[in-house]
Amino acid sequence: MAGFRLKMATQLGEKTAADAGYVTFPINPTDIARSKDIHVQAKPSQVKGVFGAMIMAGGNVTILYSSEYNNTGFEHFCVAHELGHYFLPDHPEEIQKQGGTHFSCAGFTQNSSIELEADHFASGLLLPSRLTRTFLSKRQIGLRGILDLADAAECSRTAAAIRSAECCNYSIAVIVSEGNQVSYAFMSDKFKQLGKLAFLRKGSLLPDGATRRFNADPTNILGAKRDCASTDLNRWFDGPRGIGLDEEVIGLGKYGYTLRVLSSEELPTDPEEEDEDQKLEERWTPRFAYGR
Numbered sequence: 001m002a003g004f005r006l007k008m009a010t011q012l013g014e015k016t017a018a019d020a021g022y023v024t025f026p027i028n029p030t031d032i033a034r035s036k037d038i039h040v041q042a043k044p045s046q047v048k049g050v051f052g053a054m055i056m057a058g059g060n061v062t063i064l065y066s067s068e069y070n071n072t073g074f075e076h077f078c079v080a081h082e083l084g085h086y087f088l089p090d091h092p093e094e095i096q097k098q099g100g101t102h103f104s105c106a107g108f109t110q111n112s113s114i115e116l117e118a119d120h121f122a123s124g125l126l127l128p129s130r131l132t133r134t135f136l137s138k139r140q141i142g143l144r145g146i147l148d149l150a151d152a153a154e155c156s157r158t159a160a161a162i163r164s165a166e167c168c169n170y171s172i173a174v175i176v177s178e179g180n181q182v183s184y185a186f187m188s189d190k191f192k193q194l195g196k197l198a199f200l201r202k203g204s205l206l207p208d209g210a211t212r213r214f215n216a217d218p219t220n221i222l223g224a225k226r227d228c229a230s231t232d233l234n235r236w237f238d239g240p241r242g243i244g245l246d247e248e249v250i251g252l253g254k255y256g257y258t259l260r261v262l263s264s265e266e267l268p269t270d271p272e273e274e275d276e277d278q279k280l281e282e283r284w285t286p287r288f289a290y291g292r
Contacts (some may be wrong), residue, residue: 002113009088009117010166013080013124016087025135026154027126029080033063038086040079042067050103052078054085057100061086069254077122077156078104084121091118126155127163136168142263143226143248146174157252161259162186170269173236173262176252179215180206183257190269191262197237207235214249215258221251236262243267 020032030040043053043064053064063086065078081104085091094114095102104115127149135152139145150160161174165186171194175185185200206212210229214220220227226249233243249260 005117006120009120010124012087013121014128017125017128025131025152029076029083029125033079033083038063050105052082052104054082054095054102056095073150073154073156076126076154077159080122080125081118084118088117088121123159123163126159127153129167132163132167136164141170141265142246143261146261157259171267175200175260177206177215177258178256180212194233194243195240197239221258222253224251224253226250
């Protein structure tokens with residue numbers, strides 16, 4: 001049920017972008033919020049530890065977002081996340097139960113179902129499947145394509161990485177980590193087909209080697225430094241041996257995490273899969289009829 005709700009949240013985000021008339025990148029969540037008479041502003045600098053907030057009072061709605069990282073893509077994701085709390089079924093009611101104010105920690109690192117649903121809504125809103133798939137089909141496989149997508153969509157690099165794994169038609173895995181532990185990981189459908197793979201859960205230890213060494217130096221993360229090495233599928237996922245992968249890594253600055261991308265241009269892709277995915281997506285996209 002949890003997976004179904006997350007997929008529905010992503011699809012509602014996509015529908016919200018389409019209803020707002022967006023057919024190209026970038027999609028501006030602040031403009032969508034204002035079209036619903038939602039006031040959007042940066043949160044006070046003294047409020048620490050949260051990425052955004054939704055305040056519902058007297059029929060008025062205000063979204064606060066974090067500007068402490070001075071990163072437009074991150075700010076867009078924060079606003080889109082709060083829009084998720086506005087549009088998603090049961091979220092406004094839950095916020096009202098909390099007294100009309102909800103503080104968020106967006107970024108796929110929370111276990112809370114309401115936060116994860118809002119994260120997936122934000123990804124769908126900023127990175128609709130068809131736009132994302134078309135964009136990636138014309139870009140380099142791996143980190144470079146993900147960074148290009150983040151720039152074009154004006155969204156966070158982690159959101160671009162996750163949607164790349166969800167939408168692309170090639171083998172790729174993205175792993176966000178902090179210290180020597182996995183925070184979360186996503187694999188593309190093609191990557192999952194490489195064999196019987198272990199799932200990287202939150203808190204799983206990173207394998208020894210270049211990965212841990214990169215994370216051990218805080219300047220790599222704060223300075224958004226990049227590195228590239230060779231690895232293999234078995235080292236990360238206990239899968240079949242002999243499948244080589246490129247391991248690309250970038251620090252995520254003040255956010256404090258590291259993004260690494262496992263891929264290989266040597267692995268096959270399936271260009272015909274794109275059309276089939278689009279047909280399936282259209283067939284199962286629900287027709288939402290919310291008054292918000």
